[in-house]
Amino acid sequence: MSTPGVDEARDFLQRHPEIDSVDLLISDLNGVLRGKRIPTDNLEKAFVSGIALPGSVFALDITGNTVEETGLGLDIGDRDQICRPVPGSLMVAPWQRDGRHAQLLMSMRDDDDGPFFADPRNVLADQVQRLADRGFKAVVALELEFYLVDRARDELGMAQPCKSPASGERAKESQLYSISELDEYADFLEEVHAAAKTQQLPLDTALKECAPGQFEINLIHGDDVLKACDSAVLLKRLIKGVALRHGFEATFMAKPYGGEAGNGMHVHMSLVDQNGDNVFADPDENPHGSRLLGNAIAGLMELMPASMALFAPNLNSFRRFQPGLYVPMTPCWGYDNRSVALRIPSGANAARRVEHRVAGADANPYLLLATLLASVLHGLASDLTPPEATTGNAYRQLTPTLTNSWSQALDLLEDSAVLAEALGRDFLKVFVANRRAERELAMQSVSRLEYDWYLRHV
Secondary structure, X not given: OOOHHHHHHHHHHHHOOOOOEEEEXXXXXXOOEEEEEEEHHHHHHHHHHOEEEEHHHHHEOOOOOEOXXXXXXXXXXXXXXXXXXXXXXXXXXXXXXXHOEEEEEEEEEOOOOOEOOOOHHHHHHHHHHHHXXXXXXXXXXXXXXXXXXXXXXXXXXXXXXXXXXXXXXEOOOOOOOOHHHHHHOHHHHHHHHHXXXXXXXXXXXXXXXXXXXXXXXXXXXXXOHHHHHHHHHHHXXXXXXXXXXXXXXXXXXXXXXXXXXXXXXXXXXXXEOOOOOEOOOOOOOOOOOOHHHHHHHHHHHHHHHHHHHHHOOOOHHHHHOOOOOOOOOOOOEEEOOOOOOEXXXXXXXXXXXXXXXXXXXXXXXXXXXXXXXXXXXXXXXXXXXOOOOOOOOHHHHOOOOOXXXXXXXXXXXXXXXXXXXXXXXXXXXXXXXXHHHHHHHHOOOOOHHHHHHHOOOO
């Protein structure tokens, strides 16, 4: 008798005889998908026995080099761990090799076949279980912003907006919510939606964002947080792959252009109880929401400073935090207010939710949601009360207090007893060591700006 996993593999190959290879994918700390490519002849074996990958995949920095300070490299012999398939994630990758290629998400296990502590997906799974132990499920929706850029760099070697497939002109204006610009990139967007449908990714709306060549694609809300994050990491891969087919690149880096808006990853979140009722909605129809919503807001605000290294995980991430560009600069909240960090959208009481607006699109979705759930749980457990809601322009009223220093963000995270207990001390040790080593490497590079400003003048 075959196992359910083998049945999934056999059924898939029977429905897709054209598939000849499969990518086995796992998300590293940066959200970069890494893994192995196998022929379809080995797919059943991957479901039965798993595949071996070194635990040091979670020690890799953005350049793909092992950060030995994590303790996951040569200190333990760079040893292998078994990775097992995520059920239901085996899908055709229609943009690759004329549809003859597929992909499958994996999750790393420890020596007892339990969750490996450094796998971001496992870190999130633990928070989902902790929330379930309190009788709740989170309903979430992720919004991803990205830029389309020319594959050719400008005369200074910098990124530049791509040329419109329709007009041949390079984008120079914001054109927020422009339908005509959506029309100009219709072939690209239609292929993204078609590929997402093939992969059963729950795409909702697409819109033109507020900078040249910037777009946003939203995922439909659902009550499976792990699946929502699976969809987010796979959507990023899909968008990048389809963009290359159309002759340009897609980037989710937080700040591709210094003077333009950055790429954010906004998260809409509510909690439902065992009856499926939204506990952020006030039973008396108070539009301001329930006491539990207040607890959640307060927890998110209290842990926000210590969470910045997870919301802004690399050097470029902190370029995004500039005034006047719709990026929160301080922990605050408000009703239907896009200048605050935590926005409570207007709408029906039954749909009451909080929109977290701090993280960049370069954040790891699993770690972002794990941090948000941990913050909400902290607010509930401590029965925290939020300050008064901010009305009007938060940028003019509140002094920026969220750090824009990568080094300080890592210090704040390392010093947070609440996040250490929630996310795991061993995990945080790996994460902080990984990010510190990448920062030290980045600090060895001298930018063009420094040459222009200082070489001859000091």
